[in-house]
Amino acid sequence: MFKTQHENYRELIWMLAKTDFKLRYQGSVLGYIWALLSPLLLFTVLNFVFSSIFARGAGIENYALQLLVSLVMFFFFQEGTSAGMKALRAKSQLVTKIYVPRWTMILASTVNSAMIFLMNLVVIVLFFGLYKFIPSIESVLLFLFFSMMIYVIIVAFSFLAAPLFIYFRDLSMIWDVVLRVMFYATPIIYPLQMLPENLQRIALINPIAFIIHFTKESLINNHFAEFWQYTIFISSVFIFLGISLLVYKRLIPNIAEKI
């Protein structure tokens, strides 16, 4: 009955995402650099501290590049899920004062996160050039595929968490803690091989750990996962997406009253 209101959802999503992006960078190049500064700083510190242990101590090649790629991917996940969770609450006016399809707002938030990720890719390319390292085409393709999978995970998570966050105000605090734990449970600063054999398998259940580990392996060592591993990974991501959409559909009709 209300489908006729917005015939152009793509424009609406794009407008909302663009607006958030603009607000984040204040619409200037300087703002963009400023926004990059905090992940870069973290990268510099981590690189400074851990390269002595892992690069020289454990003899890992191109530790800095591995760290950078992992960090950028994890940030994508972290920012995307956090923002996606808040997509509805942050724009409560659009929920309570007007009828805008809710999913457009959630998608807009994920698009915005993707845009930030794309900006950060520029930094990765720059560093690869700086280190004069050329990865194989297969590994680059795998990297792009994994990035898309992170995006799907973000979308799935946002559709689940955005309405839930309306019902449970402490969800964001809990998620912050979960993200912190995940940061250390994911082989970002350390290589997966450092863990005991059985722990490695458990760690790889975490899809983000799976993605980051095999991205690093393929980019630097040109080493890929097995076919069955991909199958399980992809199907579990899409099952998650399906569950999220079901929950979303269940919760969304009365969302305006709860906000």
Added chain:
Amino acid sequence: MNKNIAISVKNVSKNFRIPHQKVDSLRSTFVGAFHKKTYEEFRALDNVSFEVKKGEFFGVIGRNGSGKSTLLKILAGIYKPDTGTVKINGRISPFLELGIGFNPELSGRDNVYLNATVLGLTKKQIDEKFDEIVAFSELERFIDQKLKNYSSGMQVRLAFAVSIHANREILLMDEVLAVGDSNFQSKCLQEFRRYKKEEKTVVIVTHNIGVVQEYCDRGVMLRNGLVKFVGDADELSNQYIKQNIYDVGARSEKEHCERKNDSLNDPMVAHVSAIEFYDSENRRRESFGSGEDLKIKIAFRIKQKKKRINIGVSIFSSERVYLFGTNTIFDHFKIINNEQDEIVEINLRKIPLTQGVYYARVVIVGEDFTDILSTVRQSRNIYIQQRNRCEGLLNMDREWKISEEMENEEVSICFTIDKNYAEHCAVTMTSVLHNSKSNFHFFIVSNNLDQKEKEYLRIVQKKVRDCKITFIEVDIKNFEDCHVPEGSRFIIANYFRLRLASILPHLEKIIYMDADMIANADLKELWNEKFDGNYMMACRSMVYERNSKRLGLSKKTPYINSGLIVMDLKSIRRDGVEKLFTEYQAYNPDNLVNVEQDVLNLVLVNRTPGIKQLSQQWNVELRTDIEIFDDYKKFVENPYILHFITDDKPWKKGSRQRYGEKYWEYKKFLQ
């Protein structure tokens, strides 16, 4: 669905659950899992059904909490109804508020695009309309500045400009009129009119009865989620007013019961314990119709002996505008101090307040306004409901009618006097002014007035009231052909009145009066008499009837008294009537015993057009030397103009004239 129906709401109900303990976090969900959850069911809408036709202005009216906003949100698709169906035929503009999605950190331009996109416009459409939107908002100079630098008025202007350009067939508005200054509101109203012209369907939610009366064709009244009335806007507003008066009455009764007497704890000398409002039938109320009588009863106690007690009452609007104030000393009302509980009441007649909320304040002071004896006590609210419509602060008692003439049209009155008559003429003028509210212009025609007499006549302007006086000098030589019998009391000046059309060439109409007359009624009425095509209007003489016979006229022919003549100078000039007078004088001079009066009668009485007879009351001839016959008595008893004929004038010693005291009454004004 029928093609002519824009919105159809059928049996829509909506419940809200209000939990006793709010569960909005995971923590409290887990903690609360072991408790029984309790909540209250709140029925915001209960089986609501109505239809809105295409092109209709539809009002949704109700008090706060009646469910009207819930209804609008359901129409907009924001809420889902629990049961029932809503069908919308056409594209709906879903905004309930202005400037949704506005972000202060973005420029005006970005905000226009953002807001318009949210309202459902495509980028292409916005590009096309952008200049129009900015022009409408009158913010061309600021459009690239950040919104946070805008004043709130500018923001509203921009938001409204975007909203109205989001062309939709059905518009939903929630109290859009509540924001913005009066300038902006009038712009809103203009837009409303445009929508109406374009036959758009508009659903407006309001509690302002004025909006419903002004714009809506039909509407629905909600109360506690139930439909109380659906239909015609006029009937709807009547129902709403009735409902409000009833509600307020019920509430005030309840509050009154809870009131306590706290007079003894008050350290002040005087104490105001209650302020209550009553209507003309002495029923206590808080809601009054505009134009009703409002009685304020004030219960007070003065605890010490005081010489002077002054109780002040003032009325304020809800915006604290001081509207009216008075006190017992202004109104010369004495308060006797008995040192016990007293009640004083003030009756405000026909309160001219517009619809709204007001309150009264009462304070008791002593000798002067700095000697405050009691604390200022504020009343509860007075609710004024207005049935008629007007703008501004006051709803003045009023009446329209088609006026025959402009009220300020001058009444021209002419006297032709001899210098001896100046002082009596002044009395006549005084009586004329005293009996009327109209503006008068007196033309005093004479051949021998000195400065002294003129100054005396001007006293009228100072001592009675403002009027115009024009002195016109005539040369007696021009009247040499006029005949006055030897030894008669008449003089040449008597003939002046026959030539007023020439003497006053710029006038179209004049009332001629003798200076031995006293007005007893408003001459404006005489002035408004119609000529019916005649040259003049005058009264017949009741005491000189025999003159007709003397002049050789038939017995039935009336004899006109020339002391009061209303003249249509225009037609007199047109038909050369004055020439007829001179011709007649020359032809038969010896017959003219009563000089100009005889001329007038001989020339005009049997002529058509000629003289129209006025009611006898306009020229009541008073004489003492003969008895008044019965037919004439009724006029003497109710005169409009008194005419002291014969030589027995009231200013003469030993005068026995009836109504002689009237002359002296008016003379007093001039001393």
